[in-house]
Amino acid sequence: MNINDLTVGLIGGTGEEGRGLALRWAMAGAQVVIGSRVAERAKEAADELNQLLGEAKIRYGTNEAAVAGSEFVLLTVPFAYASATLESLHGHWRADAVLIDITVPVSFEQGRVRYVEPAEGSASEHLKTLLPENIPLVAAFKTEPAHLLLDPQAELDCDTLVASDNKAAKARVIEAIKFINGLRPVDAGVLYSARCLERMTILLIGINRRNKIKDGRFRILGLSE
């Protein structure tokens, strides 16, 4: 895999997590397009990140354009908009595309952080049912702190757990993530594992709150590399 040939498009890439991932993929060398429902917002996000990068490396466009031009498509809208957004993009996929789903359904009612469990067991399992059949879905980047991703000087120094029912797609995503400095991909098995990964996000939000930090994250110990 040549990272400079890798095209990464973000659906709704203007939020904190989306911008953070766009920045890190661009720093890794990939060709990044930030998509948005409103192209002007995508432009603003790309401009801000390109300023951090010191070059006009990140492009922008509509969500449709981001999907149509990308091998790796990151779904980075809030979960509440994820289903409708995916459905609206149905006809736009490249045949070799992979959807990387980072969404987590979370509610903050009465100050309490809670997981909003989809009927399929996880956001990733739910969203998989809405994709064209030939497009594999890989769950990843569910637990990386946006705050850290967005600071180009900050060492990520953590693991990202990667789950999918499509082994080949998962292997491609894992191989590509290795180009992101400081982020180690760990194979988390089949997509069923998203039920755990998404809850780990909720756990981290609580740990961050209790410890008044923003950068809580996971490392798996005991692996050989």
Added chain:
Amino acid sequence: MNINDLTVGLIGGTGEEGRGLALRWAMAGAQVVIGSRVAERAKEAADELNQLLGEAKIRYGTNEAAVAGSEFVLLTVPFAYASATLESLHGHWRADAVLIDITVPVSFEQGRVRYVEPAEGSASEHLKTLLPENIPLVAAFKTEPAHLLLDPQAELDCDTLVASDNKAAKARVIEAIKFINGLRPVDAGVLYSARCLERMTILLIGINRRNKIKDGRFRILGLSE
């Protein structure tokens, strides 16, 4: 807290995880009693561990005796027996006791590791309903590898996530765990978090399998201490 005054009893402490925790609590300086339905099996486990320790530090007895004599009671039976075991011990608790629940409901059907979700959302939330009302339940030690716990030379070098609806009991457990060398307790919030912690065990079993290791475990990064 003086760790040498702390009494730790294990309900069904003859399995790998139970023996491993008995060993580590004894190494920390606590007074440990291994309980079992069959006292002879508790004796065997205690004898084996005392040999590792080089002194007869760990005692043994029935589950009733382990509960009746302990401030911290660890529930270390397989989840399938946990409810019946707890119900049978109803009248035996000390007024100041805390139950530390380490159980995880897991199935291995057709070679696939799956979480068996209790109606209450987690094993810990289920078991809490079966305890005398004045006995708080704290979820902990859900993700520590038994293999590592049982090797007194091995550095644990990981975190244990601790969850409870009873803040005072959780604080006592966290304070005590700090005496276990190499194991850092991390406050995981209310008992609701057990839904995540128990699934993290399943995730680790998969990671261990895929990587042909036994010692996969978690560290939270970003904490100040």
